[in-house]
Amino acid sequence: MREHGETKNRNTLQRRLVLETVRSMHDHPDAESIYAKISRENPLVSKATVYRNLKLLAKQGQILHIPIPDGADCFDFNIAPHYHLKCRGCSGVFDVDLPYQTDLCSRVEENHGFVIEGHQIVFSGLCPECQ
Amino acid sequence: MREHGETKNRNTLQRRLVLETVRSMHDHPDAESIYAKISRENPLVSKATVYRNLKLLAKQGQILHIPIPDGADCFDFNIAPHYHLKCRGCSGVFDVDLPYQTDLCSRVEENHGFVIEGHQIVFSGLCPECQ
DNA sequence: ATACATGCAAACACTTTGCAGCACA
DNA sequence: TGTGCTGCAAAGTGTTTGCATGTAT
Numbered sequence: 001m002r003e004h005g006e007t008k009n010r011n012t013l014q015r016r017l018v019l020e021t022v023r024s025m026h027d028h029p030d031a032e033s034i035y036a037k038i039s040r041e042n043p044l045v046s047k048a049t050v051y052r053n054l055k056l057l058a059k060q061g062q063i064l065h066i067p068i069p070d071g072a073d074c075f076d077f078n079i080a081p082h083y084h085l086k087c088r089g090c091s092g093v094f095d096v097d098l099p100y101q102t103d104l105c106s107r108v109e110e111n112h113g114f115v116i117e118g119h120q121i122v123f124s125g126l127c128p129e130c131q
Numbered sequence: 132m133r134e135h136g137e138t139k140n141r142n143t144l145q146r147r148l149v150l151e152t153v154r155s156m157h158d159h160p161d162a163e164s165i166y167a168k169i170s171r172e173n174p175l176v177s178k179a180t181v182y183r184n185l186k187l188l189a190k191q192g193q194i195l196h197i198p199i200p201d202g203a204d205c206f207d208f209n210i211a212p213h214y215h216l217k218c219r220g221c222s223g224v225f226d227v228d229l230p231y232q233t234d235l236c237s238r239v240e241e242n243h244g245f246v247i248e249g250h251q252i253v254f255s256g257l258c259p260e261c262q
Numbered sequence: 263a264t265a266c267a268t269g270c271a272a273a274c275a276c277t278t279t280g281c282a283g284c285a286c287a
Numbered sequence: 288t289g290t291g292c293t294g295c296a297a298a299g300t301g302t303t304t305g306c307a308t309g310t311a312t
Contacts, residue, residue: 010266010311031301046269051302053267067200069251072301085245097242098235105254111228113259114216120200121252123236128244141286141291162276177294182277184292203276267310274303284293 009056014045018053022063023077028084028093030072068093069122085123089130096123140187145176149184153194154208159215159224161203199224200253216254220261227254 009015021038022029029037035050054075058065064076066084074093083096098121105116140146152169153160160168166181185206189196195207197215205224214227229252236247 012267012311014268049268069198069200069204073200085239085247088248094245096239096245098239104229104252108216108227108229108254113262114225114227114254114256115262116216116254116256117219118256119252119254121235121250123239123245123247123250125245125247125249131244131246143286143292145293180293278299
């Protein structure tokens with residue numbers, strides 16, 4: 001018997017392909033790049049399926065969904081919470097070596113009546129290449 | 132003689148209208164709501180002009196542009212840097228009473244070769260109404 | 263057998279742009 | 288007087304969805 005709202009997910013070729021592809025790309029690819037890479041080997045997979053599976057895998061916690069201001073959202077094989085920088089020059093997304101600020105959420109909750117579930121920080125600036 | 136890339140901006144009725152409207156709305160409106168409010172009084176103003184002026188005013192620093200994950204970007208009359216919470220229930224955007232973390236950028240710069248120009252934090256959770 | 267998943271194309275939400283005419287400085 | 292701005296519509300980008308068919312369990 002399943003919990004309310006839960007669904008049983010199937011282990012399809014397409015889903016495995018999307019997961020493997022994200023895990024093989026370590027440069028914060030967006031849905032388009034992931035689709036492109038899959039297409040090269042497996043041109044029958046549709047873009048809609050890639051989007052659907054990216055969303056599902058992110059909800060399951062198997063990949064990380066990174067919303068990017070002014071651009072396509074991207075995805076990360078590294079599911080440990082961490083922060084990113086978007087380069088103003090090349091529009092690339094990079095990991096930032098700043099520890100996850102666990103105290104931020106509690107500090108906001110003390111101040112207001114909000115229930116905080118998470119936060120994300122996006123830095124903007126220039127990567128070494130673009131300076 | 133003007134600096135490179137600088138342009139002289141005109142003070143048009145539409146531009147004044149957009150600025151005044153953003154200043155009169157204190158609930159983090161998106162471009163659509165701003166356009167709707169302007170349209171009510173002034174149906175001749177086009178949506179493209181609203182978008183163009185929002186972008187220009189934000190670049191000039193007269194209003195604050197707030198990129199919102201999974202939704203339309205919104206704008207703020209309050210130009211002091213501050214953080215926001217997006218409510219998972221009503222999708223509303225709220226100010227968060229957390230001081231601007233001036234040290235975050237320098238802490239990242241120490242670690243990497245990045246030039247950091249700014250950062251933004253978006254919290255997600257539930258507002259008092261939606262709990 | 264029956265949900266769940268897929269492929270396709272169309273729809274969608276948000277934003278930008280090309281162009282001809284208009285108006286601020 | 289001339290460049291910047293406008294309105295309009297069309298195009299662009301990123302993502303989701305309806306539907307008939309396919310497939311994992």
